[in-house]
Amino acid sequence: MSSGTGLFVTFEGGEGAGKSTQIRRLAEALRARGLDVLLTREPGGSPGAEAVRHVLLSGAAEAFGTRMEAILFAAARNDHVEEVIRPALRQGKIVLCDRFMDSSRVYQGVTGNLEADFIETLQRIAVDGVVPDCTLILDIPARLGLERAKKRGAATADGPDRFEKEELETHEKRREAYLDIAAREPERCHVINATQSEEAIAAEILAIVDRRLAPVLTDRMPEAANE
Ligand code: TYD
Secondary structure, rough: OOOOOOOOEEEEEOOOHHHHHHHHHHHHHHHHHHOEEEEEEOOOOOHHHHHHHHHHHHOOOHHHHHHHHHHHHHHHHHHHHHHHHHHHHOOOOOEEEOOOHHHHHHHHHHOOOOHHHHHHHHHHHHOOOOOEEEEEEEOOOHHHHHHHHHHHHHHHOOOOOOOOOOHHHHHHHHHHHHHHHHOOOOOOOOEEOOOOOOOHHHHHHHHHHHHHHHHHHHHHHHHHHHH
C-alpha cells in the first residue's frame, strides 16, 4: 500500500472514454457492499482546487503558457491530496478519483511539450507520496472518443472545455502517452478496452478492483476481531 489503510484508485483516459459513468458505477457497486467510498475528481475535489479548476478549464490561464497551467494543476492537486485524499485514506476509505497525476503527465507533459523532469518534479511535490494503488486507463481510439465527447458537449450548455477543443492528432498522442505510462508501470496501471459495452467494462473494472481490495480487507480482519 502506498498510503494509509484505504485504497486509492484513479481513472484516466482521453475524452469520451466513459470515465465518469464507470467511476460512478464502481462507487455504487462498492457502496452496495457496505464499503466506505469517497468519489472525487480533478481538477478540483477540494474548495481550493475547485477555485483553480475554473481558471484552468475556462482557458483563463492559457495565455500564460503550459508551464503556468501545469503548476496550477499541481497546486490544485496538492490541496486536494492534503485536504481530502490523504485524510480519507487514513480513515480507511476507498478513494475513487476521476483523473489524477497521469493526466498532467499526458496533457501538460506530452501534448503540452513540457520536459518530463519538470512534470515529474511537480508531481512529486503535488502528491507527496500519495500515489494511486491502482489506475484504470480507459482506452478508446481518439476519433471515436471525440465523437462521443462532441455528442455529450452538444447536450450541455457549456460546450467543449479548453482541453477538449484540440485536434484529433493531439488526442491520438494522448492515447499513446497513456499506453506508454501503462507499459512503464504495469503493477499500478490496467488498460481497459473502452469500446466494449458499458456492462462489460464495469465488470472488468470491478474484478480488477476486487483483486486489489482483497489484501486490504484481509489486513483489517484482526482489527475487526479485536473490537
Ligand atoms: P473534465 O470536465 O473534468 O472532463 P473529463 O470528463 O475529460 O475528465 O475536464 C478536465 C479537463 O482537464 C480534461 O480535458 C483534462 C484536463 N486535465 C489536464 O489537462 N491536466 C490535469 O492534470 C487534469 C487533472 C485534467
